[in-house]
Amino acid sequence: xxxxxxxxxxxxxxxxxxxxxxxxxxxxxxxxxxxxxxxxxxxxxxxxxxxxxxxxxxxxxxxxxxxxxxxxxxxxxxxxxxxxxxxxxxxxxxxxxxxxxxxxxxxxxxxxxxxxxxxxxxxxxxxxxxxxxxxxxxxxxxxxxxxxxxxxxxxxxxxxxxxxxxxxxxxxxxxxxxxxxxxxxxxxxxxxxxxxxxxxxxxxxxxxxxxxxxxxxxxxxxxxxxxxxxxxxxxxxxxxxxxxxxxxxxxxxxxxxxxxxxxxxxxxxxxxxxxxxxxxxxxxxxxxxxxxxxxxxxxxxxxxxxxxxxxxxxxxxxxxxxxxxxxxxxxxxxxxxxxxxxxxxxxxxxxxxxxxxxxxxxxxxxxxxxxxxxxxxxxxxxxxxxxxxxxxxxxxxxxxxxxxxxxxxxxxxxxxxxxxxxxxxxxxxxxxxxxxxxxxxxxxxxxxxxxxxxxxxxxxxxxxxxxxxxxxxxxxxxxxxxxxxxxxxxxxxxxxxxxxxxxxxxxxxxxxxxxxxxxxxxxxxxxxxxxxxxxxxxxxxxxxxxxxxxxxxxxxxxxxxxxxxxxxxxxxxxxxxxxxxxxxxxxxxxxxxxxxxxxxxxxxxxxxxxxxxxxxxxxxxxxxxxxxxxxxxxxxxxxxxxxxxxxxxxxxxxxxxxxxxxx
Amino acid sequence: xxxxxxxxxxxxxxxxxxxxxxxxxxxxxxxxxxxxxxxxxxxxxxxxxxxxxxxxxxxxxxxxxxxxxxxxxxxxxxxxxxxxxxxxxxxxxxxxxxxxxxxxxxxxxxxxxxxxxxxxxxxxxxxxxxxxxxxxxxxxxxxxxxxxxxxxxxxxxxxxxxxxxxxxxxxxxxxxxxxxxxxxxxxxxxxxxxxxxxxxxxxxxxxxxxxxxxxxxxxxxxxxxxxxxxxxxxxxxxxxxxxxxxxxxxxxxxxxxxxxxxxxxxxxxxxxxxxxxxxxxxxxxxxxxxxxxxxxxxxxxxxxxxxxxxxxxxxxxxxxxx
Numbered sequence: 001x002x003x004x005x006x007x008x009x010x011x012x013x014x015x016x017x018x019x020x021x022x023x024x025x026x027x028x029x030x031x032x033x034x035x036x037x038x039x040x041x042x043x044x045x046x047x048x049x050x051x052x053x054x055x056x057x058x059x060x061x062x063x064x065x066x067x068x069x070x071x072x073x074x075x076x077x078x079x080x081x082x083x084x085x086x087x088x089x090x091x092x093x094x095x096x097x098x099x100x101x102x103x104x105x106x107x108x109x110x111x112x113x114x115x116x117x118x119x120x121x122x123x124x125x126x127x128x129x130x131x132x133x134x135x136x137x138x139x140x141x142x143x144x145x146x147x148x149x150x151x152x153x154x155x156x157x158x159x160x161x162x163x164x165x166x167x168x169x170x171x172x173x174x175x176x177x178x179x180x181x182x183x184x185x186x187x188x189x190x191x192x193x194x195x196x197x198x199x200x201x202x203x204x205x206x207x208x209x210x211x212x213x214x215x216x217x218x219x220x221x222x223x224x225x226x227x228x229x230x231x232x233x234x235x236x237x238x239x240x241x242x243x244x245x246x247x248x249x250x251x252x253x254x255x256x257x258x259x260x261x262x263x264x265x266x267x268x269x270x271x272x273x274x275x276x277x278x279x280x281x282x283x284x285x286x287x288x289x290x291x292x293x294x295x296x297x298x299x300x301x302x303x304x305x306x307x308x309x310x311x312x313x314x315x316x317x318x319x320x321x322x323x324x325x326x327x328x329x330x331x332x333x334x335x336x337x338x339x340x341x342x343x344x345x346x347x348x349x350x351x352x353x354x355x356x357x358x359x360x361x362x363x364x365x366x367x368x369x370x371x372x373x374x375x376x377x378x379x380x381x382x383x384x385x386x387x388x389x390x391x392x393x394x395x396x397x398x399x400x401x402x403x404x405x406x407x408x409x410x411x412x413x414x415x416x417x418x419x420x421x422x423x424x425x426x427x428x429x430x431x432x433x434x435x436x437x438x439x440x441x442x443x444x445x446x447x448x449x450x451x452x453x454x455x456x457x458x459x460x461x462x463x464x465x466x467x468x469x470x471x472x473x474x475x476x477x478x479x480x481x482x483x484x485x486x487x488x489x490x491x492x493x494x495x496x497x498x499x500x501x502x503x504x505x506x507x508x509x510x511x512x513x514x515x516x517x518x519x520x521x522x523x524x525x526x527x528x529x530x531x532x533x534x535x536x537x538x539x540x541x542x543x544x545x546x547x548x549x550x551x552x553x554x555x556x557x558x559x560x561x562x563x564x565x566x567x568x569x570x571x572x573x574x575x576x577x578x579x580x581x582x583x584x585x586x587x588x589x590x591x592x593x594x595x596x597x598x599x600x601x602x603x604x605x606x607x608x609x610x611x612x613x614x615x616x617x618x619x620x621x622x623x624x625x626x627x628x629x630x631x632x633x634x635x636x637x638x639x640x641x642x643x644x645x646x647x648x649x650x651x652x653x654x655x656x657x658x659x660x661x662x663x
Numbered sequence: 664x665x666x667x668x669x670x671x672x673x674x675x676x677x678x679x680x681x682x683x684x685x686x687x688x689x690x691x692x693x694x695x696x697x698x699x700x701x702x703x704x705x706x707x708x709x710x711x712x713x714x715x716x717x718x719x720x721x722x723x724x725x726x727x728x729x730x731x732x733x734x735x736x737x738x739x740x741x742x743x744x745x746x747x748x749x750x751x752x753x754x755x756x757x758x759x760x761x762x763x764x765x766x767x768x769x770x771x772x773x774x775x776x777x778x779x780x781x782x783x784x785x786x787x788x789x790x791x792x793x794x795x796x797x798x799x800x801x802x803x804x805x806x807x808x809x810x811x812x813x814x815x816x817x818x819x820x821x822x823x824x825x826x827x828x829x830x831x832x833x834x835x836x837x838x839x840x841x842x843x844x845x846x847x848x849x850x851x852x853x854x855x856x857x858x859x860x861x862x863x864x865x866x867x868x869x870x871x872x873x874x875x876x877x878x879x880x881x882x883x884x885x886x887x888x889x890x891x892x893x894x895x896x897x898x899x900x901x902x903x904x905x906x907x908x909x910x911x912x913x914x915x916x917x918x919x920x921x922x923x924x925x926x927x928x929x930x931x932x933x934x935x936x937x938x939x940x941x942x943x944x945x946x947x948x949x950x951x952x953x954x955x956x957x958x959x960x961x962x963x964x965x966x967x968x969x970x971x972x973x974x975x976x977x978x979x980x981x982x983x984x985x
Contacts, residue, residue, distance in 0.1 A: 086723075111705045111834065115712050118735050122716050125727040134727055141731065145738060145833065152834035153784030155799050168832045172745070176737035183733040190721050532726050571741070575748055576695075584778070584803050645805045 009106045011151070013053055016104055018147050019113050020049045023098055026120050026140055033127040034091040035079030041072060045098045052102075060102055072099055090123040107151055114148045129532045145169035178567045186560035188553050189536045208288070208436055210247035212415050212459060213256040214394075214401045227438055227457075228285040228294060230450045237279055237296070239440050241332045243460065243472065244294040244452060246437035248311040254351030255401055257419060257434055264342050266310040273469065275300055275331035285324045291316045294437055294452075296330035297472060303327060310343070311433060312336070312470075336469035339431060347431030347464060354427065355403045362427040372430055373465055379424050380478040383417065386410065388479045414476040418459040421475035431464040435472075442536065585638055588651045592630060592658065599662045609635060623660055630654050677824050682843045690756045691842035692778065693827065698750050698840045700743065706835035709739055739835050746836040749829045752779045753786070753800075757822045757844035760809070762851055762973065762980070764941070768811035769820040769848035775827070776805040785831040790824060814850045817934065817980055822846040851941060851976045857906045858939040859928065860886045861921040861947065861954070885909045885946065920965065921947055923975070924957040937979050944979070948972040958982055 024046045031039045045068075052058040060068060072095040073083075080088035097116055104110050121137045121144075146162075146169035155164040208227075228244075249257045260266045278300060285293065293306055293314045302308055303326040305317040316324070339347075365378045387410055394412040397404050402420040405412055418434050425432040439458035441450035460474040539556055540549065548555040593603045596616060603612050613631045617624045633654065637647040683697040702710065713736050720728030753775060760770035773788045775798060783800040788810055795808040814820050828839035885898055888908035901909040923943045928936050940956070947954040948971075956963040956975045961982070963975050 108705075112708065115705060115709050118712055118716065118731070122720065122728045122731050125720075125725050125731070126723060129725070129727045134730075137731070138734075141734065148833045148835075153797065153799065153831045155784065172738050172741055172832065173734070176734065176741045179737040179740065180730070180733045183737065184726075184730050187729070187733070190724065531730065534726050535724075568740070568744070572744060575744070576751065584780070648803065 005105050009108070011104060011107050011110045015107075015110060015147065015150060016101075017050070017053055018143075018150075019104065019110055020046060020053075020101060022117060022140060022143055022147065023101060023113075023120070024050075026117065026124075026137070027094060027098070029128070029133060029136065030090070030094055030124060033124070034087065034094065035076075037075045037079050038072075038091045038095060041075040042095055042098045045072075045102065049098075049101050065099070065103060068102070069096075069099055072096065086126045090126065093119055093123055111148070111151055114144050114151070117144050131527045131531075134531075142166075142169050142173050145172060175571065178571075179564060182560065182563040182567055185534070185542070186539070186556055186563060188556045188560075189534075189539065208246050208290070208457060210249065210290070210292070210436070211256055211258045212249055212419065212434065212436060214397045214405075214412070214416060214419075226286060227452050227454050228283050230284075230441065230452065231282045232450070233280040236443060236450060237277075237332055241296070242440045242450075243297045243435075243458075243474075244438040244441075244456075245297050245299070245313060245435055246294050247290075247292055247435075248309075248313045248462075249434045249436065250311070250346045251349060252351050252419075252423070254353035255399065257422075260309075260311065261346060264346065266342075267340075268307060268310060270310075270337040272298060272300065272331060272334045273337055274333065274335040276334075277332035278329055279332060280327065280329045282325060282327045285320055285326070287324075288320045291319045293320070293324075293326060293328075295328045296332065297435075298331055298334045298336070299328055300331050301329040310340075313435075338469075339464050343464075344431050347433055348426050348429055350423070350426050353400045353403070354423065355400065357407060358403060358424065359427055361406070362424055366428060372428070373468075375428055375430070376425070376463055376465075376473060379421060380473070380475060383421070383475050383478040388412075388417075390476065390479050414457075414459045417475040417479065418461050421473070422461050425461070425463055433462050433470075435460055435462055584648055585634075585651070588648070588655050589634065589638075591655050592634075595655075595658060595660055599660045609638075620660070620663070626654070626658050626660075630658065674824070677826070677841055680841050682841050685843055685845070688756070689758070689845055690754050690776075691844065693750050693753045693755065693840045693842060695751060698747055698838055700747050700836055700838040703830060703835060703837050706739070709735070709835055713739070739833070742833045743836045745832050746829060746838045748781065749783050749785070749831045750827065750838050750840055753783065753827065754778050755825075755827055755842040755844075757825050757842065757846040759820070759822065759846040759848040762849035762976070763814060763820075764851045765814050765817045765853040765938075767814060769814055769850065770809050770811050771822050771825075771846055771848070772807050772809045773825065773827075774805060774807045775800055777801070777803055783829070783831065785829050787828050789826040789828060790822065814848075817850050817852045817937065819980075820848040820850050822848075849977060849980050851980045852934065852937040853941070854945050855935075855938040855942040857885070857887070857901070857909060858942040858946070861923045861943050862927060863919075863921050885911055919951070920953045922955050922957055922965075923947060925959055926957070933983065937982060941976065941979055944972060944975045 027039075027042055027046065031043075048058060048060075073092070076083065076088060076092050076095055080091060082088050083092055097113070097120055100109070100113060100116070104113060118141070121141055124133065124137060143166075146165040149168040149172075150161060150165040153168075154161055247259060250260050251258050275298075279296065281296070283294060293302070293316050295302065295314050298312055299308050299314055302314050306314050306326070308314055314328075361382075365375055365382075369375050369378050389411045390413055391411045394405075394416060395409045397409065397416075401416070402423045405416045406420050406424075422432045422434050436457075436459050438452045438456040439460075440456055441452040443450055458476070460472060460476070462470045462472055464470050540552070543549050543551065543555050543559070546559070548559065551558065589609070593612075597603070599620075601616050601619060607615075609631060613627050616627050630651070633647055633651050637643045637651065680699065681697050683691045683694050685691040713732060716728065716732040716735070720726075720732055754777075756774040756776075758772045758774070760772060763769050771790065773795070775783075775786055775788075777783055777800050780802050782802050784797070786798045786800060788795045788798075788808055790810055790812050793810055793812055795810050798806055798808055800806055812820060812822075822844045824841065825844055826839050826841055828837055830837050885901065886909070888897065888910050892910045896910045898909040898911050901907070921943075923940055925936065925940065928939055931939075940958075944954070944956065951967070953965050953967050954975075955965040956978060958978060961978050963971075963978055966974075
């Protein structure tokens with residue numbers, strides 16, 4: 001050890017051990033999130049620290065710290081190739097914090113550790129936002145506060161110190177809760193990030209691809225990153241018209257859907273036959289690394305350099321590698337023209353794994369209905385009436401996803417619905433294609449634009465009907481009608497929650513389990529709705545219910561200040577309120593008199609303690625001993641020149657034992 | 664660190680700071696207008712951490728991270744209120760300890776009393792650069808701590824700038840108050856290492872053979888060695904204490920009674936004279952003599968005993984400035 005640290009500034013071994021333990025506990029869930037080499041390194045350091053509490057020699061000296069630090073950085077670098085970005089940043093933070101642990105020679109170092117510990121906790125939410133993880137980390141945070149309390153005002157030793165610190169931390173957290181709630185609900189959120197720390201190589205991944213298979217949209221629909229922003233020249237169209245068209249896919253091998261077959265000519269789109277409800281808008285697209293542009297159904301005019309292909313997908317001349325702003329005009333109400341032979345044959349192409357039950361399902365419908373249009377409605381009714389669930393976390397599907405989804409799992413989101421619906425239509429011989437894109441968008445009142453996020457990613461179906469052209473069918477909407485009305489990702493989840501099992505004829509236990517399941521689902525949904533998914537939109541809705549909607553973000557800030565002030569004001573008022581008399585002696589005497597008043601011997605106004613005591617003992621000779629012994633301590637304590645410090649405690653003891661009863 | 668930052672800035676601030684009134688018994692109650700509070704260094708660090716986490720979680724639109732950020736911030740704010748409450752309505756009484764000689768530390772006794780039925784932790788009393796170890800105060804309890812303060816001059820050691828401070832509960836904020844007090848400690852002059860022997864005065868009845876001045880029976884007092892003094896009379900113990908060569912004087916028939924007189928000392932600087940007189944008083948008291956003290960304008964009559972000694976020393980302490 002290089003320098004001798006004064007005894008008073010040296011942390012206790014138990015405090016260092018607590019810090020080590022806390023870091024270890026915070027590191028445990030990170031193992032699955034950060035790269036293995038970093039985990040192993042930090043785990044080794046933690047073990048070393050724990051061991052050095054017992055064998056001090058093991059503690060690396062100052063000269064060893066530098067190589068260790070370098071080793072930590074190399075471990076991070078070898079796994080992530082960088083120090084910036086979410087993952088590498090969190091890994092580096094964890095490594096450095098654990099390294100710092102080896103250097104905690106002073107109380108001051110430990111204090112810094114307890115503060116930086118907060119970083120480590122918060123950074124974990126970038127990986128996982130589940131309620132369980134939150135609960136666990138909240139517990140660690142409380143323990144961290146307890147350690148801070150222990151470092152500041154240690155009371156006693158061992159268990160007593162632990163309990164005292166825990167009590168302080170627990171009380172502080174409970175008292176802070178109202179303020180946390182106010183801040184959390186009312187603190188204005190950003191509608192888009194200020195900067196993006198995601199690495200360059202991540203950029204291409206966030207965009208939408210031109211193929212689809214079960215699970216391909218997973219990472220998109222869970223990402224709140226914006227895909228693009230749109231400003232309309234006029235009013236924003238209703239949500240159920242906001243279908244942002246991206247790549248169109250035609251061909252399927254039974255699992256994967258891909259674009260227009262390479263060898264065939266697709267040509268340029270024909271002119272739309274009917275184009276009304278035209279809207280003009282500007283789109284600011286985030287980099288996608290792909291050539292297509294997103295436009296509303298159906299594009300009429302596109303920017304220079306871009307083409308509308310035969311299936312109405314819009315392709316730019318080059319891939320969008322930087323932010324790209326463009327203007328476009330779309331017709332919300334339209335009629336496409338006829339169908340060429342290529343489109344008809346590719347649009348009815350079927351994979352080899354169509355099963356018999358799929359065919360018989362469609363055949364059944366065909367017997368029921370007369371026209372192809374009715375058949376489409378019949379198929380939608382199937383999704384509506386059968387117990388299909390909309391969930392972002394569907395069960396894994398095997399080799400024949402459409403069949404499994406339709407008849408077995410029945411849980412999925414847009415890609416499952418679009419894919420299976422398209423197959424059913426093709427079985428019936430209706431030309432069908434799938435459109436990938438985004439649906440809806442969140443209106444940002446501050447900048448008056450629509451923000452469309454990756455989580456708004458969607459897939460829907462277009463069927464070609466004679467006389468009407470290609471029309472849009474959204475089978476997902478048949479399952480969750482709310483999907484059309486609102487765009488919030490987590491409300492979609494709420495719509496997927498109800499389970500439509502008949503529960504009357506199952507046993508109590510099953511029903512109980514099912515109720516628990518429902519409860520868990522409700523908690524998860526509520527969690528996503530109100531904790532993880534509390535957004536700008538929802539804050540605005542709350543303001544509107546309060547009648548403050550017109551104030552926008554200013555209203556939020558105002559409400560925040562008022563509410564936080566009120567919470568702190570009430571808190572202070574409660575804590576500084578005087579309970580009874582300010583003088584403890586006076587309080588004891590008041591308690592003494594109250595007990596006598598309860599048995600019918602109230603002190604008269606202006607009656608001194610001596611007179612009062614005499615009157616009491618005259619009326620109740622049986623109380624002579626306790627009353628006189630009380631007065632024997634009270635009088636010198638109150639009026640004597642030298643009150644004893646112990647006197648008050650003695651009086652309190654006497655008061656506690658003094659329980660006069662009526663006769 | 665932190666706590667021992669008695670600087671010019673601090674002195675300037677404390678001269679401006681409002682001080683709570685004290686009652687007749689000298690007890691100050693730290694009311695709400697007399698408590699100051701500022702973040703400590705860890706508190707400032709937490710502020711920086713909080714801002715970073717806020718920015719990060721807003722940017723990543725991560726609500727849970729935001730929730731935890733707010734939890735840390737709110738706990739800090741609530742903790743700040745507790746820091747303030749930890750001092751609120753604390754009753755403080757500062758009392759001076761026994762007199763000390765200049766050069767020794769004066770000890771003040773600071774009594775802290777809870778008057779709100781609150782448990783109070785981490786109470787530290789500070790005077791200048793000295794501070795007490797943290798005190799934990801139970802509900803309605805009273806505790807006393809003592810703090811030793813270096814003396815700076817003869818006369819009074821005044822308990823000015825007593826500072827009661829706390830960082831309870833989390834160490835993120837420091838609250839403090841300056842309870843005034845009229846506590847003071849007598850500071851006697853620093854006793855000189857040795858001094859000339861005061862003049863013995865004859866007792867009421869003198870010896871019939873006449874006063875020989877010296878004898879061998881009664882120890883009268885020490886005196887510097889002069890050439891020719893008997894080695895038998897050398898005070899070896901004094902030599903061991905590095906007080907130089909001192910000879911023990913023995914008076915024969917003269918009574919053990921001396922006047923300790925300012926005027927009998929060479930005309931030295933005042934403090935030096937006082938410290939010589941102080942030594943004389945202590946020596947005389949140590950030898951069990953009857954002695955009196957004569958200072959310009961002050962006369963302490965002949966006497967003996969502990970009370971008399973302190974009366975003399977007090978006169979020396981207050982000489983020239985009351």
